[in-house]
Amino acid sequence: MARLPVYLRALNALLDADTRTCSSEELATAAGVNSAKLRKDLSHLGSYGTRGVGYDVEYLRYQISREIGLTQDWPVVIVGIGNLGHALANYSGFSSRGFRTVALLDADPSRQGELVAGLKIRAFDELTAIVREHGVAIGVIATPAAAAQAVCDKMVGAGIRSILNFAPSVLSVPEEVDVRMVDLSSELQILAYHEQRKSNQAIAGGDGVVA
Amino acid sequence: MARLPVYLRALNALLDADTRTCSSEELATAAGVNSAKLRKDLSHLGSYGTRGVGYDVEYLRYQISREIGLTQDWPVVIVGIGNLGHALANYSGFSSRGFRTVALLDADPSRQGELVAGLKIRAFDELTAIVREHGVAIGVIATPAAAAQAVCDKMVGAGIRSILNFAPSVLSVPEEVDVRMVDLSSELQILAYHEQRKSNQAIAGGDGVVA
DNA sequence: CTCAGTTTGTTCCCACGTTCACAAACTCTT
């Protein structure tokens, strides 16, 4: 379920505030969802709450971590060390949550050898060997759109089965491979769409369509 | 609709390949969706296709751009110029799609004055004045989680009504304000979740739960 | 002009996810 990471974040925040137990209502508010939804989500993992009391924050946190798979080590490779790849390599949110960046790859020879976030940028050709050596299952694509499909194909060929794609390009992959797409400019466009509708409503008091 | 930007990308790709007209089937494949869904989405905008022929790529592209609001200018401010803010400021996908970054803001005085992507980093205090001056409606938050809500509140106070939040923190805003959240580590966690289930299936041939 | 072929726009149906509402279960006071 895509909301588990949100719950996990909320639980971590509660732990930081030394909260030992919490109700579904509190946790739901912190996570920004309905409390019934939260309870149903959690009940799919098992009965980790106590009626009349609530949830033990530490215990629930561990159970969700385990469910997501954060109790194990996830080696990750990042391909495409431009501005975005650079930022991702330095992003503390990855390493602090059980993800370990084992290699940074770039096709541009002039960048290879450069030190980013304590790792030397290596040649894209080394991908297969690195995946084999570290047992990498997750790959991050931060290349331009034109290169994304080729990088993806090589990742799949090397055995990677989960891909996080930041390139604005639809990837075609075998069925057993998961792709999650993060398109930064799409997000802005969606905001602009809603913003425009809000403006039109303010002006026309309607849907902005002139008959 | 959240899929319009995807369609727009696909149409741009078709235009680059000098395609004048396309069927819903082609466009749907390029966008990675079902053709019936695509037709239904497009029909919400109006009847821009011709039965027996298909859609005029250029015309449809313009109509979608107009619907999203890309025919107008969208000034944007980015707050928090760390690794990620830096990458966003340099990200060509924003400027090439009608979004104009008018200011970069950071609370850290030692960074202020620094030149990033042709813009000088300015003090966070200047936010309200900048929003007023440029008519900014969209704000991007790329600060640490701890600062996000305060930045958000100041944005809302200054009149910003659409916020793109990269900080891993749930923002509370008035109803009329839109927030889109992009949580990079959540994306990785969702991948890890699926990856773990795939591994368990491969080993146990079941759901991985031991009775 | 007519008819076969093609493709859009739309209707109908289904499945999923969300929410409400309530029973089961726990705590604490008296």
Next chain:
DNA sequence: AAGAGTTTGTGAACGTGGGAACAAACTGAG
């Protein structure tokens, strides 16, 4: 020990979104 007060887990209604299928509309050939 019993009852009042909480809070979880879940069953049932509801709404939304997706997909198949079909009618309407266009093209082109004969």
